[in-house]
Amino acid sequence: MVKVASASQADIDWLVREDASAGRAWVSRCVALGEYLVAREDSEIVGFLRFSRFWGKVPYMEMIRVLPDHRRSGIGTALFLAWEKAMRGDGTRLLMTSSECDESRPQDWHRRNGFIETGTIELPGLQSVPEVFFIKHIA
Structure with a gap:
């Protein structure tokens, strides 16, 4: 257990x-x-x-x-x-997380747990592929 x-x-x-x-x-x-x-x-x-907290407010699963x-x-x-x-x-009423765009298994896991894709960002020099962000509204 x-x-x-x-x-x-x-x-x-x-x-x-x-x-x-x-x-x-x-x-x-x-x-x-x-x-x-x-x-x-x-x-x-x-x-x-x-x-951590994105913008000091939104819980972000790093x-x-x-x-x-x-x-x-x-x-x-x-x-x-x-x-x-x-x-x-x-x-809290909103959660955030992300993964690299080429990581299909983590993205599937996020979706199974109620997250929806909300956008991507490229971070040249830090990552070789863009980062996809997910959010989840909670009550």
């Missing part, structure tokens, strides 16, 4: 290792601000969701990752649903 909770200081080393593109300073900042959720099975972390041996078992969805519930509890 998967349990999802906010990450704590004790989770930072694991998050730095598994969310390697973020770097220790960013991971520490996000943990301090409550912007990481971790999923545990038998008290072992098996996935995480990192978010990254969701499940360890390879635990994928396609509902852990990513459990992380997402816990995040959505928390954001709804904060009074």
